[in-house]
Amino acid sequence: MAIRGTVIGLASAVGGGAVVVALTGLVLHHQGPNESALSATVQGTEQTRQGALPHASLNLASYPDSMAGEHGTSGGAHPGWVSYGPSANLHVPAHSFVTITITQYDTGGTITNPYFAKAVGTVGGTITVNGKTETQIDPDSVGHTFTIHAAPMTNQDPLFVSVPLPAVADDAPNAPGSDYPAPNVVIFSFITGGPGKYVWNCEYPCGDGYYAKFGGPMATRGYMSGTFTVG
Amino acid sequence: MTSTPPFGERARSWWHRPETRGVLLIWAVLTIVLVLFCWVPAHLMGPPASPTMHAIESTVTVFTAAACPVAAMVWAIALYSLLKWRHRGVDQPSEDGPAIRGNGVVTSTWLLVSSALCVFLLIWGLAEIGAVSAPAASADPLVVDVTGQQWVWTFSYPQDGNIESADLYLPVNRPVVFHVTSTDVIHSFWVVQMGIKIDANPGATTTTSVVPDKIGVFDVRCAELCGLLHADMETTANVVSPAAFRSWVVANGGHV
């Protein structure tokens, strides 16, 4: 009898502990950012120095609030936070020629680190801003940046791409039929290597009200930061 | 009235005691076993890419080797006492042990040895600090400005036309001085295989220096939690030949 009691007691303690840990883990796991990813659409090929590579395209936008994008029409928990949309989790194929188009609706200002006003890691070192080819933009009029960089992994190819996105004027009126002013459109391309997991975030401090303007949306996945999966 | 036997006789009788022999035997075996592994920490740290890292790895190996007999002695005494004087049975021992309240010789020896070890560590450490500070004082170092920002490192070369890069490029065998700062929170600039680390503080510039003495690609990591993507704040330190470094500078729009 005593042995049975001990076994039941031990099993409850260890089993109960395991259940509590599992439940807590489940709750915290779901507290994490939205998992669903936006995949690039692949169409045709592009000639590069490495031969013909599949051409993958993604369309993103950066907004002055969270009313568009993945947070729902009510804006989610922080409707006033700047955000990227339609998703912050991006997926592109490996060994491809990737073209990303970003429609930038937000205002901005002077960037703290002028390095990020330049195009880095793109094909030819250039970006197309509203149709014109540029290697950098005015560092005093930056809206956001889109900067892809490394997660620490030895067995994946390095990938570092950073493009600046020009700001919309502070006093620009809303475009007809839209909640936002007329945007600046930036198109850029780069070539992916082998499969890997990377991250991206904005390097223009746009988290108003937070220290160094890098808190809030800047420090939260799904707004100004997300994942970038290759392969 | 008996007088205390002369020191030599006491020392000999101490040596002949079974406890002394027992502890010393276990101590010797443990020391040898532990010392066999004293190369492991430096091996885990990887091949050094600078004299600084080389000094650090020597320190780690020497400190490990010095720690082996110390740990072995503590564990030998503990183990011997457990083997020799263990009370068998679950009930309280029927007899107490001997009423030994202290031993002047043992205490003094212990204090002496630990103080000597401490002095050794200090002298070693001070000499080592001198050695690793040397590159800062060299005549014509390469200067690199390091900026930590959430969550990317950028480097600029003021002597070469202020070219900027997100990867660090360095010529081999030339002392380099890093001026490190941050635009937002505290980061820590860590070139892993070169053994240098200094915090990047907003509003202040800190300095570290090293001589890269191996060609290769090494890791630059952030060593101070800096927010959401701290784990991703990594880049490479590429040490190349002086000629390759010059071409890299020129290719990036700078002048040498």
Add this chain to the structure above:
Amino acid sequence: MSDVAVQEEALAHPSGGGVMRRLNIGTALAGGAVLGYVAWALAHHFLQTDQPVTSDQVTVITMAGWTVGFLAGIGAFTGPVRWLLGKDQTHEDEMFLAGKDQGIWRYFRFTTDHKVVGIQYLVVTMVLLGAGGILAMLIRADLVTPNSGFLGPQTYNAVVGMHGLLMIVATIVMVTGPFGNFIVPIMIGARDMAFPRLNALSLWLLVAAIPVLLSTSLLGGIPTGWSGYAPLSDQGPPGMDAFLVGVIIFAISSAIAGANITTTILTMRARGMTWNRTPIFVWGVMASVGLAIPAFPMFMSAMVLLGVDRSLTGQFYVATGGGSGWLYQNLFWLMGHPEVYVIVIPAIAALLELTPVFARKPLFNYNAAVMAIAGIVGLSLLVWAHHMYASGWAPDLNGPFMLTTELISIPTGVLFLVVLGTIWRGRVWTTLPMMATYAMLWNFIIGGVTGIYLSDVPADYALHGSMFVTAHFHYTLMGAGLTGAIGALAYWFPKMTGRMLNARAGFVSFWFVQIGFNVTFLGMFAVGFAGQPRRVSHYDNLFAVGNLVSTMGAYIIGVGMLILLYAVVSSWRSGVIAPANPWGGKTLEWTVPNPVPLENFEVLPVIIADPYGYGEGDPSSLHTREQREAVVGVGAGSSEHDAHGSEGESS
């Protein structure tokens, strides 16, 4: 209703005596919720709500409301309020407050009896260790593969920070709280502590702080780790405000407890208990709180300045406003280094206290043990900037701090000598408390040696901010600290609960925990040497094997601690009834019956020698005069025969 049921009804719901007698943890939670809500509503209404700084202000005000409401609801203010109303507490009130005739309900009220407070601290410690342990299991689950994505970086950082703070709070109170409160007054021959109401206050402040700390998970978490480095802590979401309020509450709780313990030990030792005859555990507890008293206010100041930065746009830590992150670091580490000795000294002092009992030998070189503790306390105030070698704050001071840090190895080594000398030639009785001593000897050597690596400035440049540091402090705080606390629990369990702790379950738990612990953290040293930074939710493939090993070890620890939980709960409920002195110990707590009477002693004892007279067989080396008189008769032998210490009154 049967008679028993009627009586239990009466105990649970006493009549008469006004509001004070109806307050308990339920009213406390209600009071906290109500006042917290009121504070939130008022703050939310009157403060501008579209800027982050406003949510910081609202959070702080809400947490303050919760705390005051909680304390009011538990009855912490009844003493001052009654005094203000001119209706001071009667003797009956004070006996009620001390838990007289209340049965189990006294554990759920603002009870002043130090034994009740000790048990309450034990339960709170277990809750904190449990919460911190759950988070540890999740951290290791996230790190089982290089990029599992289980928690995501923001949640991971918040979990790591909470694990750290919960464990730091738990380890600070784990020996001084339960055993400093329950055992020390009896051990020094007193009836209670110097300030019984403050004793209860310090416990309930700690309880009030726990929901505040846990609420960070609902407020965006903390981005900084428990060390809260500024200016990252300036940047974080409102969870950081809950964090800083929680720390401030905890600092107040510790300060009150520290003042209480120090006064008790200084002024309430029994007649004849000179400093030479004071048990080493009492020295250890006093040294620990003596260190906490200057140190924890530094943490509180750091948090207050952070609160001003966040809620009132102060610029203490903001460089562009003339402030400096180095200010925060200095304040934090002025607390942070003494704090680790606040954690470790009572645990080791408990092992020093129990080892003579289980070796049946006097403590080896008692004076050296006391001086070693004093040396550690003194030096620990002079070493804080060894945590800042790589900060760039004052590079010229790195050498001097290396000197003071390496000097600490000398008094620490003396403590090893005392333990080994006590065991040597003893009758080694391998019970769970004694096994804890052996485990400490293993773990603390590894922890201490790896501290030497970190104290060397250039080696620290390689190892600072890596998992090596994490492994080092787990070896000291958990390998020596928690192990010592478990030994203390196993040793004093019979006195505190009246039952013997299930020995077999205890042994099984011990081996699971110790083996799992060494596997986990030896693996962690390896990845630290190899270059894995700390506080990272994903890492390079290079570190995969080490992390997998650490995760497996961590789950073994988890199983072991759950077995210990089972042992504690089942033994408490239905373990073998313990005799008054199951271990043959000589300190005063073993001379009082089980369960310990409300006022501890019928007649306060008179001390004639220290409690380490094992093997001496001489009646004058017995601890109390009553014990000597029981052997040789009353009046035989004058005080000149008092052994081991100066005669006469205690100071």
